[in-house]
Amino acid sequence: MSIDKFMKHATTGWMTSHGEQSDIVMSTRIRLARNLRGHRFPIASTEEEAQKVDEAVTASLLNSNENGYAYMKMSDIPALERQVLVEKHLVSPQLINPDRHGAVILSEDETLSIMVNEEDHIRIQCIYPGFQLENAYEHADSVDNYLENELPYAFDEDFGYLTSCPSNTGTGMRASVMMHLPALTITKQIERIIPAITRLGMVVRGSYGEGSEAPGNVYQVSNQTTLGKTEEEILSELKNIVLRLIAHERRSRELLLSKSKIALENKLFRSLGIISYARLLPSGEAARCLSDVRLGIDLGIIEDIDMIILNELMIFMQPGFLQQYAGSELTAEERDIFRAKLFRERLHVDRQSTENSSEE
Incomplete structure (x- = not known):
């Protein structure tokens, strides 16, 4: 092997x-x-x-x-x-x-x-x-x-x-x-x-x-x-x-839901929007947004995204894997651009497959 x-x-x-x-x-x-x-x-x-x-x-x-x-x-x-x-x-x-x-x-x-x-x-x-x-x-x-x-x-x-x-x-x-x-x-x-x-x-x-x-x-x-x-x-x-x-x-998750549900939902959906549509995505922001989306899925606030996709993106976002996937060395800015592109594509594929299966 x-x-x-x-x-x-x-x-x-x-x-x-x-x-x-x-x-x-x-x-x-x-x-x-x-x-x-x-x-x-x-x-x-x-x-x-x-x-x-x-x-x-x-x-x-x-x-x-x-x-x-x-x-x-x-x-x-x-x-x-x-x-x-x-x-x-x-x-x-x-x-x-x-x-x-x-x-x-x-x-x-x-x-x-x-x-x-x-x-x-x-x-x-x-x-x-x-x-x-x-x-x-x-x-x-x-x-x-x-x-x-x-x-x-x-x-x-x-x-x-x-x-x-x-x-x-x-x-x-x-x-x-x-x-x-x-x-x-x-x-x-x-x-x-x-x-x-x-x-x-x-x-x-x-x-x-x-x-x-x-x-x-x-x-x-x-x-x-x-x-x-x-x-x-x-x-x-x-x-x-x-x-x-x-x-x-x-207990902390329950507290956030009971005391500031709208603010929490706003935070989580904003993060989903960033990783779904951003054109520049630094690694720190990507990690923060992935954490928010993962929390949203666990709480049932965000639906139709498979957790395995998020696990993939945890690795996709890393500099080594990004450059390996791109087939060349990338500058910091090029990594941010390519990372955003990969996130958009992966999340779009996931959503598209969900929509197609529901139509069938």
Whole structure:
């Protein structure tokens, strides 16, 4: 399977399905960090050592009974296509650094990606639609168990799995939930909620992880430490916090509807108008408007637009995918023009198909 298959479509597996609590929880991700015993961590390894790790991991996986795995070495992929993989959440920004000698193994449905020579030798990542912590963990754990039977992991009886970053030592697990929290953001409650979550041992980041912003009111909530807790305890604590966030977001949405329904409808339909008809569409404005339209759909205010279309547009709006789709490098202004064009076309196709089906 070639890189072209993963470049062809904007959406990945988790974007084309609906999971539990999908009006607020967009996706659930489990990442497991593992290293091979007897090899230096990637940050200190040579190209030859990185190649040996790559060969060991890929040989174990590609020779397994699983079908549909695709292997891609980062150095063989053009920079723009590497960026698209990041924008689709298939690899981390760190992996595409040319100094990493990294690679990725992807499942055909893109719910599983195994990064090789990222911050650690192995990063197993599973992404599921909606709120599915247990299912995502079971999938990642099954892959981890298979690899551990094939390869010698760096493990200590006292500290657990040894990792490049001390904060990952222990279970080596990062469980995260990507949430759309527009009502909490509009009412500014998110400003007091984030510090409270941090005090509970969790962390809130933007949709692309550490150091990223939260455009479109999309936040990642994840565990902060992995040492001294079991995987089950981490999942349970995260689940409780996410359920509380969901409840707060629902109450805030109800409050907005009851106290300022006309103003809310005006805001949401204005955003729909912008992404439907704009000729220049900067990424920040696109993210804000997509958030408003998504909220409008969830509240039943905006109809006849499929949420999958909005998921596609979340990726379409990113600079890497825009340029990949255009087939050339674009200036900032050219990206804004092309982004607006893509939005108009995609929303028009969606509406046209709805009208045609209703006529039939």
